[in-house]
Amino acid sequence: MIILSYLAVGAIALALITLSKSHRAMNAFFILHTLASLTIGVYVLLTAPFPIFETGSEYFYVDHLSLYEVLIAALLFFLASVYANGYVESLMQAQELHRNNLKIFYMVFSLLLTTVTLAFFSDNLALFWIFAELTTVFSAALVAILSAKENIDAAIKYIFIASGAMLFSFIGLIFLYTLSGEVLGSGTLNWTILAKNAALLSPKMLTASFVFLFIGFAAKSGIFPFHTWLPDAHSKAPSAVSAILSGVLLNIGMYGILRMYAIVRQTQAETMISQFLLGFGLLTITVAVLNMLLQKNLKMLIAFSSVEHMGILLLGIGIGTPLALFWTLFYILAHSLTKASLFFSAGILHRQYESNLIKDIKDVFSLQPVAGWGFVIGSFAIIGMPPFPIFSAKFFILLEAFGFSKPLVFAVLLLLVIASAAFARFLIEAFTQSSKDAGTEGTETPIIPYTVRGGMKFPILSILFMILALGVVFPEPLEKLLNIIVYELGYL
Template identity: 85%
Template sequence: MILFGYLAVGAISLALILLSKSHRAMNAFSILHTLAFLAIGLYALLTTIVPAFEAGSEYFYVDHLSIYEVLITALLFFLASVYANGYVESLMHAQEMPRNNLKIFYMAFSLLLTTTTLAFLSNNLALFWIFAELTTVFSAALVAILSAKENIDAALKYIFIASGAMLFSFIGLIFLYTLYGEVLGSGTLNWTALMENAPLLSPKMLTASFVFLFIGFAAKSGIFPFHTWLPDAHSKAPSAVSAILSGVLLNVGMYGILRMYAVVRQTQAENLVSQFLMVFGLLTVAVAVLNMLLQRNLKMLIAFSSMEHMGILLLGIGVGTPLALFWTLFYVLAHSLTKASLFFSAGILHRQYESNMIQDIRDVLFLQPVAGWGFIIGSFAIVGMPPFPIFSAKFFILLEAFQFSKPLVFAILLLLVIASAGFARFLIKAFTRSSKDIGSGRSEKTLVPYVVRLGMKLPILSIIFMILVLGVYFPEFLENLLNEIVHELGYL
């Protein structure tokens, strides 16, 4: 059974990490954990009849959407675990992370991978809610792992906002369970049952339930106005964790919104909810972009960019056409990979300059060429420049949105230009500065290249290769997978 495989590997990995006494062993078991999850996911995709219930229970379900998200999750965790080998060692060497926290870091990392995977495999909405809450706890622990006051504050803010908003989702669960029970005699929160009987549900009550559920899921994904935790948590967390927060954890909330919208779009509430999602998508992009324009903190810039892209994903879901959904799903993959490369690059630059501030960065391409080019290429990719994959995803989403609202598309295009200007401003100011341009002060000291382990460079180079390939070549197996998801969600 696929579910038992994930649970067994997760439990064994956690036990091995707990018994390990060296950083090398903990990191090795973490890497093996992620590779095993990747292997199980590929096995499920290639050899198992999907969709199918798991463990003889209606509460766990494997379909193409869940396995797609699980594979993205395992891939990002694998890259982050490889990167963490050298990165975590550097944190301990710089005394930013107490060595006593090492085991806690890898245990939380392992538990986060397992609970995120179980969230995507949950067929029951209440079960999904529980696992989503657990991912908040474990990811907050990883944010606070450095034990600095600002990290602890960011973690507490994250828990307070995300978990507080999820209480509204709990109210939505009660509404939805009651609504289903009144119509069909007994209540349920299973995705499959809700999809099958959605046309029988009252559009007004379903809309009310969706709004409450949206509040919690939107907070999980950093959607305006529930986004205030995101910039602090993503910028203060260790870069290996920031990549996971942006590339994986934000997807959990969007996954819940997409599943619920697939139910709603089968009813007369579709148009109202579609407009609701597009409005919040626009507001999210606008708030993020305005914060990016004059940003002076490297990781803050990347964090607000994550928020911007969540807004575009929300817009793609709200458009609600099969083509828009297809490219929204592709966007999820492209964003996850690209954002991970940016945070990995930012982690190396922070080690070099001991700062994320623009005024402290200089001689980048001389001191750290891999991280420097990784950030430059990642910046071009994340703003949607061709030939990178986000370009095609944005193009087709906006093309579909143009059929619904021309002013909305023009507003988004203007905001995307401003976002590009924010990245361009940062690149020009930080990456063209050399030591001879520095006046007086702390930055006047001579800088020598920080020795970066190969394990920290390989994930960046691997991601650059992947996004370049995806930008010019669309694999047939990926196209078939995304089409299967569109079909299973009732769009075709």
């Protein structure tokens, strides 16, 4: 009934959007879709007995991890839908989004929410693979929907790299199905069955399967060397879409890696795969941080930061201890919220200056104080400054890593300092500029403030409140939820 509820809500929202004639109506129905998804998730979390196998289906399964991811997705989609009310109107006014594409935009956005939900609730790896591929197609369509050639190029690159890498995952599926068939008598790709019988699986074949699956999931999450699509897609997409790409879509690949590692760690392949993940995590952070130092583009800086944080999440998974997993799960929430606030702020700044370049950003705090402070505070939060939640998550992940490899911790700390310097340089150069510096006194052209449309400030302020609250107080229900997830994955 849970899956049917999400499907029914998605189908009704899609039909209403299709029949709508105005932007206001389309946006309202999309907001209702996101709110309904969030409501269903909260209701299931508070009332349902876990784990939940959907009646009549062996392919869908609801546990605390999948519901946690769905709740994060629904929350960010809700905030993005509210933001889109004014943001999309400004895109049409600037002729960046053709009015004829408006209905397609909201229909695909709604389909993306439903598909993401089904991906997280899939118990079957093959089904998860299919829904993950569909999210690539739908999100690429949202990237390409703007009237610009570079957006189409970014979307094609996204599909080519992400879907091409997922073909390797398909090979991994074949390996895993064959391996499970040899052990269980009949092949299976269900997470739950594989987890129960992991100790029976051949470590060598399981390792080979994991590596092939990792290629596809890593590409989906922007892990080096499959990350090259991410900066272009995230920076070229409409900011409401960029927030979803970074805060939700990247989580799908990490979810797949986490589920597979939970199976692998029950076998003798654990040590090798752990080192494999740590190595790729460190490489990903390194490449991202070095690219961040070179950025003169606001959204490109945020996009490469997403690559950096995916590397940190990979480290958290690779360490493989219960405490590291606990804080990795918390990190996923903190990163998703913080990165969304940065992209929402960047969207307003882009509308103000019609550019994302440092040289064009001037008089930020007088022209756009909410977006300006939103970006500044979001930058402090994303680099892990206290009291923001990413600080505590990074601290405890690195504390666990210290017992694993001291050189690794020192290398990561150095890279984090460089990442902080990249944000600091950008903030100093861009946010201290004044239009009066552009020419001689009395000759400068005053910049007209962009009127921020309804709903665009609310998501930024809401997220800033949430990350500040999470940084100061760790809610007991959230702590309990994360501990249950650690237990259900077999870490305790």
